[in-house]
Amino acid sequence: MQTVYGWLLLLPAVVLLAAFTHYPALATLWHSLHSTPMGSRPSRFVGLDNYAALFDDNVFWQALRNNLVYALGTVPVSIALALAMALWVDGRLPGRGLLRMAYFTPTVLPMVAVANIWLFFYTPQYGLIAQAMHGLGLPDINWLGRRDTVLPALMVVGIWKESGFFMIFYLAALQAVPPSLREAAMLEGASRWQYLRRVLWPLLMPTTLFVLINALINAFRLVDHVVVMTHGGPDNASMLLLYYIYQVGFSFWDTGYAATLTVVLLAILCTIAAVKFRWLDRKTHYQ
Amino acid sequence: MKIRMHRANRVLDTLGAWLLGILWISPLFYSFWAAFHPPAYATHFDLLAPLTLHNFARAWAAAPFARYFLNTFLLVTMVLAAQLVLSTLAGYAFARLQFRGRDTLFMLVLLQLMVMPDILLVENYRTISWLGVRDTVFAIGLPYFASAFGIFLLRQTFKTVPRELEEAARVEGANPLQVLMKVFVPLARPVYVAYGLVSVSTHWNNFLWPLIITDSVNTRPLTVGLQVFSSTDQGIDWSVITAATLMSAAPLLVAFLLFQRQFVQSFMRAGIR
Numbered sequence: 001m002q003t004v005y006g007w008l009l010l011l012p013a014v015v016l017l018a019a020f021t022h023y024p025a026l027a028t029l030w031h032s033l034h035s036t037p038m039g040s041r042p043s044r045f046v047g048l049d050n051y052a053a054l055f056d057d058n059v060f061w062q063a064l065r066n067n068l069v070y071a072l073g074t075v076p077v078s079i080a081l082a083l084a085m086a087l088w089v090d091g092r093l094p095g096r097g098l099l100r101m102a103y104f105t106p107t108v109l110p111m112v113a114v115a116n117i118w119l120f121f122y123t124p125q126y127g128l129i130a131q132a133m134h135g136l137g138l139p140d141i142n143w144l145g146r147r148d149t150v151l152p153a154l155m156v157v158g159i160w161k162e163s164g165f166f167m168i169f170y171l172a173a174l175q176a177v178p179p180s181l182r183e184a185a186m187l188e189g190a191s192r193w194q195y196l197r198r199v200l201w202p203l204l205m206p207t208t209l210f211v212l213i214n215a216l217i218n219a220f221r222l223v224d225h226v227v228v229m230t231h232g233g234p235d236n237a238s239m240l241l242l243y244y245i246y247q248v249g250f251s252f253w254d255t256g257y258a259a260t261l262t263v264v265l266l267a268i269l270c271t272i273a274a275v276k277f278r279w280l281d282r283k284t285h286y287q
Numbered sequence: 288m289k290i291r292m293h294r295a296n297r298v299l300d301t302l303g304a305w306l307l308g309i310l311w312i313s314p315l316f317y318s319f320w321a322a323f324h325p326p327a328y329a330t331h332f333d334l335l336a337p338l339t340l341h342n343f344a345r346a347w348a349a350a351p352f353a354r355y356f357l358n359t360f361l362l363v364t365m366v367l368a369a370q371l372v373l374s375t376l377a378g379y380a381f382a383r384l385q386f387r388g389r390d391t392l393f394m395l396v397l398l399q400l401m402v403m404p405d406i407l408l409v410e411n412y413r414t415i416s417w418l419g420v421r422d423t424v425f426a427i428g429l430p431y432f433a434s435a436f437g438i439f440l441l442r443q444t445f446k447t448v449p450r451e452l453e454e455a456a457r458v459e460g461a462n463p464l465q466v467l468m469k470v471f472v473p474l475a476r477p478v479y480v481a482y483g484l485v486s487v488s489t490h491w492n493n494f495l496w497p498l499i500i501t502d503s504v505n506t507r508p509l510t511v512g513l514q515v516f517s518s519t520d521q522g523i524d525w526s527v528i529t530a531a532t533l534m535s536a537a538p539l540l541v542a543f544l545l546f547q548r549q550f551v552q553s554f555m556r557a558g559i560r
Contacts, residue, residue, distance in 0.1 A: 005463060006386035013377040014392060016433035021399045024410030031410070081307070088304040095305070101547055102308035105315055108543045108550070110492035112510045113532040117314045120321075120525050126330040128317065160311065172555040192296065221405060224494045228514060242406065242495075249409040250499055258409045265406055273401035 025266060028259045036256035043256065050260040060261065063232075063239040066151055070240060071219035074158045078215055079208065081163040086170030087196075103164040111161060115228035118157050119144070122229075144230055147237040154238055157225050162218060166211045173207040174200075213276045220268060241265050321529040329525040342530035346516075349527060351504055352534060355512040361424050362497075362508055363490045369432035370486055371479065377433075378441025379467050383453070393442075399435035405496055412499055422506050427497045431490065437482055444475045481553030491539055509535040 032050055037043040054060050089100045106114065121128045122143040130140050143153040177200065185195040223243040226232060232239035232247065242265065249258030321329040322343065328336040346352070380386075381393055404411055411430050412421075420426045448471055456466045472479075494510040501507050507515075513535050516528065533540075543550050 002384045003386035006380045006384040006389060009376040009380035009384070010392060013373040013396070013433040013438060016373070016429075017396060017399055017435070019414060020404045020411055020430040020433070021402055021407070022395065024404075024407035024414065025402060027410045027413075028407060084303075085307065088300060088307075091300070093301055093304055097547070099304055099308045100551060101544075102312040104547075104551060105312060105540075105543070108488055108539050109315070109536050110494070110510050110513075110539075112492075112494045112513055113536050114314060116513070116528050116532050117318050119523075120317070120528075121314070131330070160314075164311065168551060168555050171551075217401065221403065224510075227495070227498070246408060246495065246499070249412075255409050255413075262407065262409065266402060269401045269406065273398075276401075 028262045028266065031256060031259035032263045034256050034259075036254050046256075050257055053257065054260055054264070059236050059239060059244065060264075062236045063241050063244040064264070066237070066239055067220060067241045069151060070155055070158070071216060073152070073155045074162070074219055075212065075215040078159050078163040078166055079211055081159065082166035082211065083170050083204070083208075085163065085167040086174055089167070090171060090174045103167055105164065106161045107165040111222065111224035112228055114161065115157065115225040118225070119229050122153055144238075145234055147235055150230055150234065150238040154225055154229065157229075158219070158222065161222075161225075162215065166215065169207050169211050170204065173204050177203055209279065213272060216272050217269065220265060241268075318529040318532055321525050322533050324526070326524065326526040329529070342526040343534065346527045346531040346534060350512055350516055350531070352509075352512070352531075354504060355507060355509045355535075358424050358506060359491060359508040359510075362428055363487045365424070366428040366431050366490045367483055367486050369428070370434045370437050371483070373433050374437030374441050374482075375467070375472065377438045378445055379471060381438065381442040382445035382448075396435050396438055399433075400439070404430035405493075408496070408499055411496075415500060422501050422503055424506055424508075426500050427493075427506070427508065428490070430496070434486070437486070440478060440482055441475060444478045445471050448474055477553075480549070484550060484553045488539055 031043075033045060033047060034043045035046045035049070085099075085103045089096050089103070093099065124130050124140050124142040124145070129143065133140060141149060143149045181199055181203075182195065185199055190198070220241060223240055223246070226238060226240055226243045227246075230238040232243050241261065245258050245261045245265065248254050248261060320332070323338050323340070324336045325339055325341065377396070381389065381396075415421050415426045415429070418426075420429070452470050452474075453466055456470050461469060492510060493508075494514070497508050498511050498514065501511060504512075513531055516531055
């Protein structure tokens with residue numbers, strides 16, 4: 001009886017999850033082994049040909065490298081800033097409410113919308129940064145037009161967008177820390193830095209892991225600013241994996257190859273997921 | 288000595304915190320500046336510059352914003368309603384019913400936390416086209432109706448509901464669905480609010496999937512409409528863009544300013560559980 005009831009309650013959710021998560025994941029794997037149908041020529045089984053093409057595709061390697069740089073650059077900085085923000089607004093600073101709001105606001109704004117504003121900041125000659133640089137007597141840099149500055153410029157936007165969100169998790173964790181710990185540490189004559197490193201940091205470890213996983217997933221998932229600000233350019237210097245999938249799939253309509261690229265992205269996400277399930281959730285929830 | 292250091296620390300903290308805060312809010316400040324001043328002042332700052340609402344009028348005239356607002360509103364309402372119903376049913380089944388295959392199903396649900404429909408663009412596009420609903424607001428929302436996050440969140444919440452309450456309702460003669468609606472749902476109210484805020488802001492801001500699945504003005508949500516806006520060939524008009532940006536973000540921004548505390552707390556609750 002409970003079995004019938006349970007399955008009935010789950011039916012709508014499971015059908016939709018299967019249709020838009022599990023089936024497409026498997027179909028992607030299947031289609032990655034097939035050629036893209038062209039006009040009258042139907043798709044045919046090509047084995048690992050698409051993967052061989054992947055191997056020789058410089059743009060793919062560039063996107064993969066860029067995405068790794070993007071993740072390695074944005075994730076630690078966002079986490080460090082999030083922790084600093086949380087420590088600040090958890091304490092008794094003047095204007096604490098305003099600060100919380102300032103830090104958190106980027107989270108509620110649509111990325112597409114803020115990307116437009118950042119686009120102006122980075123504009124050479126009359127953009128905000130260009131004007132500031134000019135005022136300081138520094139040279140004008142076309143941040144989004146140069147191969148060496150475009151990815152860092154996007155990373156800044158990513159960090160700005162995400163750290164306020166991660167702050168919230170640290171704030172929640174900090175508020176669960178009993179105040180007696182701090183008093184005890186102060187009585188022992190521990191400096192602030194020692195208290196942070198020896199007492200708080202270990203206590204915040206589960207939060208850090210949780211935030212780390214989310215930040216990593218987001219680093220491979222969030223491309224709205226690439227669409228608005230750079231289209232992956234110049235010369236693919238700001239190409240990220242998901243944006244490349246979008247381009248191959250919906251500008252070149254090469255669905256077979258897009259499936260192959262998606263498999264790579266899925267593999268990356270599954271690796272992160274595996275780490276998550278092994279480490280993080282054994283300690284925190286799902287029991 | 289110690290006290291002096293303490294005070295120095297406090298000053299440094301305050302300075303650092305405020306510097307970062309100003310940095311973080313400055314893009315928003317800039318868009319307010321540019322949106323409320325004539326285009327001549329969009330790129331240069333003059334405290335005496337005249338204020339104007341003209342940019343908003345121009346933005347409103349340059350794109351079918353009323354339509355975009357309606358589409359976005361329909362989208363977030365539809366997605367939220369579907370998510371709440373489906374997550375409630377599934378969360379209850381996972382939390383309280385014993386049945387074969389439950390744990391396997393739960394693992395399959397959790398998979399969606401890593402692999403969100405946004406990643407599987409090409410296949411989901413194919414499915415939506417096959418269903419014949421491409422270029423509809425329904426198609427933008429459909430892949431998100433079943434939410435692993437929502438199911439997980441409600442399962443955790445329902446697990447904390449005392450068994451005695453449930454049994455008391457049973458004794459009164461309530462059937463399982465009535466127990467769910469009369470006992471579990473009211474007790475989980477704060478979680479519903481938290482989840483609702485997270486869901487609405489996520490789907491209000493979602494971009495890539497709506498961009499792919501819509502191609503007419505009648506179905507585009509605000510985010511996609513905004514993008515079409517900024518890629519005009521006749522040079523970029525910052526005053527109009529900032530005005531359009533503010534209009535698109537305004538409902539969320541106003542809600543956030545009004546319910547700042549609830550917003551932050553609900554994000555905390557939704558994330559931590």
